[in-house]
Structures are given as C-alpha cells and as structure tokens.
Amino acid sequence: MKECFRIPTTGAFGDPIDENPSGAMMEAGFRSTGLNWRYQLFRVAACDLQDGLDGIRALGFSGLNLTIPHKITAVSYMEGLSESAALIGAINTILVKEGKLHGENTDGKGFVIGLRENGIFLAGKRLVILGAGGAARAISVECALAGAVHLTIINRTEEKGRELAALITENTSCTAEFIKWVEKVSIPACDILVNATNIGLYPDKSLPDIDYDTINQNMVVQDIITNPAYTPFLQKAGERGAHILDGQSMLIYQGALAVELWTGRKPDPEAMRMALIESFT
Incomplete structure (x- = not known):
C-alpha cells in the first residue's frame, strides 16, 4: 500500500504571472527525474510578498521561484543566501529546508x-x-x-x-x-x-x-x-x-538548475524544452 499521498509542491510568485509559461516546463523537468512533483503559478502583489512567503513555509512547500517584482525585495526575508545570490542582491529561487527559506539565483x-x-x-x-x-x-x-x-x-x-x-x-x-x-x-x-x-x-x-x-x-x-x-x-x-x-534558453536552464536544487536530481533540459514549446501551441 502506498504510504504517502502528499505530493511535494513548488511554484512561482509574480505579478503579473498569468502569462508565465513555466508550469508545464517545470513539471516535465520533475517527471524526467522520475518524481511526481507539482508546480503552480501564484499571483502575489508586492505588498503581499511576506504573507505569501509565510504561506509556503506553513504549507510545507519544497521550493519556489520568484519573478517580477519580487526578486530583490525577497532577499530581506531569507534566512540564508548562496554566495552568488548575496553578491547579486537578488534571488529567483527559494529552497525550503527544515522550515527555513534559503535564497539562490539561477537566472x-x-x-x-x-x-x-x-x-x-x-x-x-x-x-x-x-x-x-x-x-x-x-x-x-x-x-x-x-x-x-x-x-x-x-x-x-x-x-x-x-x-x-x-x-x-x-x-x-x-x-x-x-x-x-x-x-x-x-x-x-x-x-x-x-x-x-x-x-x-x-x-x-x-x-x-x-x-x-x-x-x-x-x-x-x-x-x-x-x-x-x-x-x-x-x-x-x-x-x-x-x-x-x-528568452527560452535562459528560462529552461535556470529552471533546470532550480529543479536540481530542490530535488537533488538533474532534469532533462530537452524534456523541459519540448514541454515549453508545446505550451505555446
């Protein structure tokens, strides 16, 4: 009998976010590693960022991507930053580990x-x-x-x-x-x-x-x-x-790096590319 029915969840915060094509691409990346993880898009206004980040922590998200307008503002809410993210002063990826938010930049x-x-x-x-x-x-x-x-x-x-x-x-x-x-x-x-x-x-x-x-x-x-x-x-x-x-090559490879950060497994960029192309057809 299956012991756990909870599916690990990731996603992206942005405003605007409806036009972001990354959902299908990221889930294809997860599948290419043999994992059944989910990736959802969330429209989060700048004034609601802190509440949103508190939410992913409370809900047990495994990770999160950030897009406009959150990449710089979110730095101040992190409990840890990678060396490159600290230098850049902006993050696009968050790893949630033991309830703490760690910022990275794969852009x-x-x-x-x-x-x-x-x-x-x-x-x-x-x-x-x-x-x-x-x-x-x-x-x-x-x-x-x-x-x-x-x-x-x-x-x-x-x-x-x-x-x-x-x-x-x-x-x-x-x-x-x-x-x-x-x-x-x-x-x-x-x-x-x-x-x-x-x-x-x-x-x-x-x-x-x-x-x-x-x-x-x-x-x-x-x-x-x-x-x-x-x-x-x-x-x-x-x-x-x-x-x-x-911009598709940058989107694919920054996404592949995020998948690897969250899962510890290298995804197939070509599988992600094909899913991205299909999302536009």
Whole structure:
C-alpha cells in the first residue's frame, strides 16, 4: 500500500504571472527525474510578498521561484543566501529546508548556459544590458564571472544603474560603466546586447526605446522575455542583421538548475524544452 499521498509542491510568485509559461516546463523537468512533483503559478502583489512567503513555509512547500517584482525585495526575508545570490542582491529561487527559506539565483547561470548551448562563449566579450533590476543584476554578475571583459548598463534610474556598474567593477575582473537611458539611446559597440526588462512582455507590444540603427550584424541580441518568444525587440534586431536569441534558453536552464536544487536530481533540459514549446501551441 502506498504510504504517502502528499505530493511535494513548488511554484512561482509574480505579478503579473498569468502569462508565465513555466508550469508545464517545470513539471516535465520533475517527471524526467522520475518524481511526481507539482508546480503552480501564484499571483502575489508586492505588498503581499511576506504573507505569501509565510504561506509556503506553513504549507510545507519544497521550493519556489520568484519573478517580477519580487526578486530583490525577497532577499530581506531569507534566512540564508548562496554566495552568488548575496553578491547579486537578488534571488529567483527559494529552497525550503527544515522550515527555513534559503535564497539562490539561477537566472544568470541559466543565461550563461543558454549562450554556451548556442555556441556563444563569454570570454573576452563586451555586453550591453538594458535594465538594472533583479534579472539584469544576475545576468551581469554571472557574465562577468564567466569572462566578459566589459559591461555597459543602460537604465532609466541612475542610482540603480550606477550601483550595478559599481558592483561589477568592485567584485569581478570585468570593467563596467553606466549610461543613462534617454530617448532613442545609442547602443555602444558590443558583442552581445540583452534586453533584461519586461518591455514587450505579452500583452505589451512596445519596444525598448533605443536607436535601432546602432545594432549591426556583428552583434548577438537576446531578449529574456519568453512570451512571446519572438518579441518586437528581436524582430527589429533581426531586421538589422543581428544574430537573435529568445528568452527560452535562459528560462529552461535556470529552471533546470532550480529543479536540481530542490530535488537533488538533474532534469532533462530537452524534456523541459519540448514541454515549453508545446505550451505555446
């Protein structure tokens, strides 16, 4: 006779969250390890984050992902942080262990793995990052640690942009600078341009306000948005001849790292990829 009918539960907090396609992908990851775990999406407003985190502890969740707008705010509620999460100052993954919340960040690592799987290696590369929020911080730190030589942070809020540039310069061997995001800001010479904002996330069809004439065929341009996969930003970059990458690779690999953290088992990224593709059909 089966001894336990309780199914381990994980999920994600965000606002908005309805357009997030990660549920089917994450459960495919669990199945690929032989585990019957669940992953649910929860719309949690910024003002309700503490109550939500108390809830997952009380309900015995095994883990949680965080998306906009919680990645930075949630740090202060953790009882433990990984070394990289402490450096980044933002988390996207929580491990619940013996009733305590431990914060980790798999965003940047997933981004780096996704680039590598597409044949792009960061050693010696110059990057421009649009945004300075939680995802931008994770991507910037992990790219710097992976060998990037220079980062340019473009952000509307000067304080946050300068803080991120200083974080990179002071804690890695990579140099960094800040550029104020003004109307039709020019993109400086770089190898990789990343939109790390939520501009263009479904149902929003707007474009990051940059000078698209400064994008060229020698650049790799990636959007971290996954819905839609082919954003207006990527369409414009593709028209300029750039090599474009959507946000699905980052989503898959950050998710795979989270599954491994929670379960101790390595999931099959290809199974997760197929589930993600099917969720859009």
